[in-house]
Amino acid sequence: MTPPASLTTPLAIIGGGLAGALLATLLAKQGWQVDVYERRGDPRVEGYAGGRSINLALAERGLHALRLAGLDDAVLKQAVMMRGRFVHPLDGEPHLQRYGRDDSEVIWSISRGELNITLLDAAERAGARLHFDMGLESVDFERRIATFDTNSGPRELPFTTLIGADGAGSSLRQALQHYRPCEERSEWLDHGYKELEIPPDANGDFRIEANALHIWPRGHYMCIALPNDERTFTVTLFMPLQGAAPSFETIRDGAQALDFFHRDFPDAIPLIPELVEDYARNPVGKLATLHYQHWHLDDRAALIGDAAHAMVPFHGQGMNCAFEDCIALANHLARDRGLAEAYAAYEAERKPNAAAIQQMALENYIEMRDKVGDAAFLLQRELELA
Numbered sequence: 001m002t003p004p005a006s007l008t009t010p011l012a013i014i015g016g017g018l019a020g021a022l023l024a025t026l027l028a029k030q031g032w033q034v035d036v037y038e039r040r041g042d043p044r045v046e047g048y049a050g051g052r053s054i055n056l057a058l059a060e061r062g063l064h065a066l067r068l069a070g071l072d073d074a075v076l077k078q079a080v081m082m083r084g085r086f087v088h089p090l091d092g093e094p095h096l097q098r099y100g101r102d103d104s105e106v107i108w109s110i111s112r113g114e115l116n117i118t119l120l121d122a123a124e125r126a127g128a129r130l131h132f133d134m135g136l137e138s139v140d141f142e143r144r145i146a147t148f149d150t151n152s153g154p155r156e157l158p159f160t161t162l163i164g165a166d167g168a169g170s171s172l173r174q175a176l177q178h179y180r181p182c183e184e185r186s187e188w189l190d191h192g193y194k195e196l197e198i199p200p201d202a203n204g205d206f207r208i209e210a211n212a213l214h215i216w217p218r219g220h221y222m223c224i225a226l227p228n229d230e231r232t233f234t235v236t237l238f239m240p241l242q243g244a245a246p247s248f249e250t251i252r253d254g255a256q257a258l259d260f261f262h263r264d265f266p267d268a269i270p271l272i273p274e275l276v277e278d279y280a281r282n283p284v285g286k287l288a289t290l291h292y293q294h295w296h297l298d299d300r301a302a303l304i305g306d307a308a309h310a311m312v313p314f315h316g317q318g319m320n321c322a323f324e325d326c327i328a329l330a331n332h333l334a335r336d337r338g339l340a341e342a343y344a345a346y347e348a349e350r351k352p353n354a355a356a357i358q359q360m361a362l363e364n365y366i367e368m369r370d371k372v373g374d375a376a377f378l379l380q381r382e383l384e385l386a
């Protein structure tokens, strides 16, 4: 049975995170009946239950998508502009490397929680129905029945089509894998990350240059820090998960972390007063690049964002790329030529782009941790900009 790709077709989006909420806004504005099923509670009522990366770099690709949804002004109000990388060498003066010639070429630091709430509000305003505390459990694609885990037990709902915006661990993708293997290839990075915080100074101001993405490059490992609008910075330490020091295996507790920072990041120590506590308390995050051969199943399901193509965060492009998916899928659905055809056209358009940025993100890790402090690299950049 092929359901008509008309504006009366109900679309069920799984996941009300960044991509799910933006896609819901775009599609509801086009007139589709949109239901969003989100595993967590409503962050506007219960507070944002983050989990990872407190803030994100928003670049022109993502901003363009927000502009098309009419949300750029609202989002930029919460953002802190970053005009370049502020590099903190172990020996030598910290210095700014601009991203472009002037402030017309910048990126923005944005709180994941605030952004998610802005997008959910927009989706609801556009007419999408949001259902919280409903995590997709399993899917019977033959009968078109989806089973959700709810606070009152499992609940079965019939569906016409499901769009998976449920992140890197996507339950919809897992259900698809059971039904028709997606030819998965996962590349786990042997480096992980841990988040730390730079609070405001005694006057309530930023402790270091606010309008920059700070990097402490140290060869095989590094720290970065992105500003938050409440004048804090979220610091992320990236280093090997296992093996010779320094690694998360060898630096196991706050005291060892303090010794490590004294040796390798001495200028960061006065900035992170709760370094010992943060290190002990915060989990080590793992990072992977996930490749799937198929992003859709005829007219019954499609995947977007991290569910389709999770990537390592070193280009700061996972969300930006997910937002581009939303625009592409909404455009193909607007052409009114059947869901299966729209999904296939979306997949054909976005898969090569996602693969390219996944590869660039892996390469940028080497550049960030190894080359931004390198004199030859800096000379090359200067020549590029000249």
Ligand code: FAD
Pocket (backbone or CB within 6 Å): 014, 015, 016, 017, 018, 019, 020, 037, 038, 039, 040, 052, 053, 055, 056, 057, 058, 134, 135, 136, 137, 165, 166, 167, 168, 169, 170, 171, 172, 193, 236, 285, 304, 305, 306, 307, 313, 315, 316, 317, 318, 319, 320, 321, 322
């Ligand atoms: P998610 O944001 O993961 O949202 C998925 C949603 O689905 C969540 O709300 C989740 O609760 C919900 N969900 C999950 N399972 C179910 C289920 N079974 N049923 C219903 N709902 C479900 N990207 C950038 O562009 N810039 C950056 O600077 C950047 N920095 C990053 C730093 C780190 C450390 C990491 C790990 C990632 C970073 N990213 C960055 C990538 C970015 O976080 C992701 O690409 C982006 O969040 C993808 O959005 P999404 O909506 O596809 O998935």
